[in-house]
Amino acid sequence: MLWTGLSPDEARTYIEQKDKSKRDKRMTMTEAVQTFVKDGDNIGVGGFVNSRQPVAIAHEIIRQGRKDLILSFQSAGLVPDYLLGAMALKPDHLSVQRMEFAYCGHEYAGTSSMLRYMTENEKIFIEDWTNFSMSARFKAGAMGVPFLPIRSGLGGDIEKCNRSQTIQCPFSQRNILLIPACHPDVGILHVQEADIYGNCRIKGQTFTCPEIAMASKNVIVTCDKLIDHEIIAMDPTRTSIPFFAVDAVVELPFGSYPTVCHDIHYYDKIHLEHFKGLTDAFRKGDRDSLAAYYDAYIYGVADTDQFIDKIPYNQLKYARQTESRNLELQTHLTPPIA
Amino acid sequence: MTDYATDYSPGEMIVTAGARQLENNKVIFAGTGLPMVGITLAQLTNGPGIIPVFEAGAVGPTLDRGLPLSVGDSRTTSRANFIQGLNSAFELTQRGFIDIGFIGGAEIDPYGNLNSTMIGNFPENYMKPVVRLPGSGGAGDMSCSCTYTILIVQHELRRFVEKLQYCTSIGHMDGSKDARKKAGLQGKGPKWVITTKALMGFDDETKRMKILATMPGETVESVQAVTGFDLMVDADVYEFAPPSKEEIRLIRDVIDPTQIFCKR
Numbered sequence: 001m002l003w004t005g006l007s008p009d010e011a012r013t014y015i016e017q018k019d020k021s022k023r024d025k026r027m028t029m030t031e032a033v034q035t036f037v038k039d040g041d042n043i044g045v046g047g048f049v050n051s052r053q054p055v056a057i058a059h060e061i062i063r064q065g066r067k068d069l070i071l072s073f074q075s076a077g078l079v080p081d082y083l084l085g086a087m088a089l090k091p092d093h094l095s096v097q098r099m100e101f102a103y104c105g106h107e108y109a110g111t112s113s114m115l116r117y118m119t120e121n122e123k124i125f126i127e128d129w130t131n132f133s134m135s136a137r138f139k140a141g142a143m144g145v146p147f148l149p150i151r152s153g154l155g156g157d158i159e160k161c162n163r164s165q166t167i168q169c170p171f172s173q174r175n176i177l178l179i180p181a182c183h184p185d186v187g188i189l190h191v192q193e194a195d196i197y198g199n200c201r202i203k204g205q206t207f208t209c210p211e212i213a214m215a216s217k218n219v220i221v222t223c224d225k226l227i228d229h230e231i232i233a234m235d236p237t238r239t240s241i242p243f244f245a246v247d248a249v250v251e252l253p254f255g256s257y258p259t260v261c262h263d264i265h266y267y268d269k270i271h272l273e274h275f276k277g278l279t280d281a282f283r284k285g286d287r288d289s290l291a292a293y294y295d296a297y298i299y300g301v302a303d304t305d306q307f308i309d310k311i312p313y314n315q316l317k318y319a320r321q322t323e324s325r326n327l328e329l330q331t332h333l334t335p336p337i338a
Numbered sequence: 339m340t341d342y343a344t345d346y347s348p349g350e351m352i353v354t355a356g357a358r359q360l361e362n363n364k365v366i367f368a369g370t371g372l373p374m375v376g377i378t379l380a381q382l383t384n385g386p387g388i389i390p391v392f393e394a395g396a397v398g399p400t401l402d403r404g405l406p407l408s409v410g411d412s413r414t415t416s417r418a419n420f421i422q423g424l425n426s427a428f429e430l431t432q433r434g435f436i437d438i439g440f441i442g443g444a445e446i447d448p449y450g451n452l453n454s455t456m457i458g459n460f461p462e463n464y465m466k467p468v469v470r471l472p473g474s475g476g477a478g479d480m481s482c483s484c485t486y487t488i489l490i491v492q493h494e495l496r497r498f499v500e501k502l503q504y505c506t507s508i509g510h511m512d513g514s515k516d517a518r519k520k521a522g523l524q525g526k527g528p529k530w531v532i533t534t535k536a537l538m539g540f541d542d543e544t545k546r547m548k549i550l551a552t553m554p555g556e557t558v559e560s561v562q563a564v565t566g567f568d569l570m571v572d573a574d575v576y577e578f579a580p581p582s583k584e585e586i587r588l589i590r591d592v593i594d595p596t597q598i599f600c601k602r
Contacts, residue, residue: 048394048410048424074424075410075475105472107370108407108598112472119456119470126465128455130478131393132428139425151432152479155521156505157455161464166522175522204415205395206423262412269407323412327404 001180002163004070004100005042006217008146011183014217020244024196029222029303032248033060036186036218040097041066044138044184044212045073045080047259049107050267052207053079054188056222056255056304062086063298065093072182074134074208075103077112078259078272079188081279084114086298087123088282089291098125100162100182102134109276113283127162129153133179135208140181141215149176187216190256191240192264194223198246199232199239204262206240213241220248222255224264254308258319265319270338271311312336342579343586348534349600350589351553352490353379354581355532356440359488363387364437367427367480370409371599372490373440374401378593379585390414391436393476395423405598409476428476431483432524439484439525441477445502446491448546448567450509450528452477453502460504474506481507486529493533498565510545517545536561537578541570551578 001007006014027035037043043061047053058079061069071080080101086094096118104115118124129137132152140148153159154166154177169176189209193201200221202209213219221241226249232239255261258268258275275293282290301307308316314336321333346354349372356376360366362385368377374390378401381388389398394410398419406413415421430436443452454477458467481487489509491497509528511517518527530550531538537551548570552561558571581589594600 049408051394051408051410051412101473102478103473103475107409115472116470119465119467122466128473130474131424131476132431132479135424135428150428151522151524152428152482154482154508154523155511155518156451156478156481156508157460158474158478158506160461175520177522204412205392205410205421207394207410208424210423211425260408260412262415266412267407324403326402326416330404 004098005072005185006183008181008183011141011217012144022197022243025198025246025249026196027248027250029056029060029250029252032220032250033057033064036220036247037061037066038185039067041185042070042072044182044187044216045071045076046187046189046207046209046212047076047079047256048205048207049075049103050077050259050272052190052256052261053077053259054190054222054255055079055082055257055259056190056252057188057220058082059298059304059307062094067095068097069095070098070100071096072100072134072184074101074131076101077106080104081112081114084118085279085282085290086294088114088117089287089294096124098127100127100129100134102129102131106276109273113279117283128158129162130158133164135211137179137182138208138211138215140179141183142211145181147178147180149178151176153177182215184212184216185218187212187219189213189219190222190261192223192261193225193227194221194249195227195229195232196249197229197243198249199243200241200246201238202240210240213245218247219245220250221246222250222252224253224255224261226251252304255304257308263324266323268311268315268319270315270336274338340579341583343581343583346581346586347600347602350581350586352532352534353589353600354585355537355578356488356490357383359530360385360388360438365389365391365435367391367393367431367436367439367484368409369440369442370407374405375589375594375600379588382588382592383585391427391430393424393427395427396421405594407598428479431479434485436484437486439480439487440490441480441487441507442490443477443507444471445497445499446489446531447499447502449511449513450489450531450540450547451502451505451511452481452489452507452509453504455504455506457503477507481509482523483525486526489528489531491531491533493535493564495564495566498567500567510540513545535564538569539572546570548572549575551576553578554580
């Protein structure tokens with residue numbers, strides 16, 4: 001069996017010997033990526049499509065450059081597009097060798113041109129799953145079991161192109177699909193709130209962030225807001241991820257911008273669609289416009305502070321104002337113009 | 339006497355047809371786009387008790403913050419009853435809590451199997467497709483475990499094909515008796531296919547696609563002409579009623595005023 005990332009035994013051994021102390025894990029983004037993201041790593045990407053994607057961490061990985069990465073996620077949009085775009089422009093600086101996923105695209109904003117470019121030119125190895133099978137793979141990892149049985153994927157082509165196996169259930173005698181655990185080398189997550197020890201509070205849908213955190217060898221978390229540990233301790237039922245699963249905490253307001261972060265900000269549709277348009281143009285032969293974007297927004301800035309500095313204030317403001325309010329209140333807002 | 343609209347778009351017709359097929363008080367797994375508009379229209383008309391569930395984790399919301407652009411959008415959580423994540427949502431489908439799932443695809447075959455993965459030779463060119471599509475997302479799971487599915491596909495000759503290039507979402511498989519059950523599946527598979535041209539179901543015996551109704555202005559012949567396989571025709575085939583003026587008003591003024599999904 002090919003285990004991309006850690007095998008269940010390796011994953012277990014690593015956690016057994018890991019320093020699980022409750023200590024201050026604040027780091028700069030540069031340090032966190034330098035410490036925990038290596039060439040060849042299987043990266044578990046948090047969020048869902050363009051919701052709470054760990055954009056800032058992806059930008060830093062691109063700035064530092066890594067080779068032969070594996071990306072594992074259920075559904076994602078901007079993070080794989082950013083990483084694949086970086087590879088398309090400078091394959092000697094950053095490369096992705098493999099993706100294990102269910103959906104790569106942007107829903108309302110269309111398909112991923114970077115996925116199309118990479119696959120149609122046979123530049124990466126692909127393994128298709130479904131949203132549930134990928135989610136259950138992280139869950140199996142989080143549970144410390146080598147596989148889980150699920151009732152999806154039986155009888156179609158997806159099971160023919162991945163490592164799942166159909167068996168007859170020894171109890172019910174019916175067919176069932178077994179999916180192998182996924183233990184990423186590093187989980188990259190953005191959450192709304194965390195304390196200095198790494199206890200995380202996720203608001204709204206958790207997607208598969210808790211499962212990725214518990215299944216991964218190491219975990220980097222960015223948070224919109226660092227909160228007092230006392231606040232966590234007062235209401236621990238609201239903790240989505242416990243501190244000892246987390247290795248680096250980076251306080252980074254707008255760390256998932258321009259994707260939506262529940263209760264903090266809505267999408268910046270202007271920025272998202274601008275980048276998406278450049279990837280579409282790249283696939284049709286315009287390399288320079290996409291390269292100019294990377295030079296301006298990723299390579300040309302030192303960090304996320306400088307990236308956010310380049311976003312017009314009225315776009316940031318509108319993204320904040322359109323989040324968590326009813327339509328009636330939204331009608332009083334003036335949308336920014338691209 | 340219903341006052342029918344005379345001016346409506348193909349998208350608005352699909353949404354109306356989808357909404358009218360939904361029974362009140364059922365739990366519906368909602369995808370992005372037209373299904374979301376259809377579910378909301380049903381809630382405002384024939385199905386005030388319809389319960390939407392979104393695969394990224396939100397159960398039973400009321401979409402009063404505007405149409406979500408994604409099934410993981412924060413707007414899907416507005417006034418929700420329960421929120422977890424993807425595992426929780428798909429466990430609901432396996433457990434039997436989801437009555438109907440809406441799914442789509444780039445290709446559909448006579449048995450309601452769908453392709454949303456790739457165009458090209460499979461398995462030979464899996465790693466180098468002619469066109470790579472986004473992939474299953476949750477559609478493959480919904481096709482297996484929702485009690486029924488409703489399929490929404492653009493009605494074009496190149497999409498309605500006898501044989502798929504890749505089977506992402508499982509319909510009635512090869513149409514053989516108990517094929518789904520033998521494969522290990524629990525859900526009953528596709529119940530309806532809704533397109534801009536027709537409302538279709540599946541024959542009880544052969545499980546092949548069958549025209550139940552033609553959309554306004556279409557005929558059995560015009561529907562067959564854009565279908566790449568032979569359609570069966572129900573003995574009681576009828577013309578589907580166009581959207582009413584009230585349905586169009588709700589879509590345009592209340593549900594999708596900025597035309598995110600429903601173009602006019």
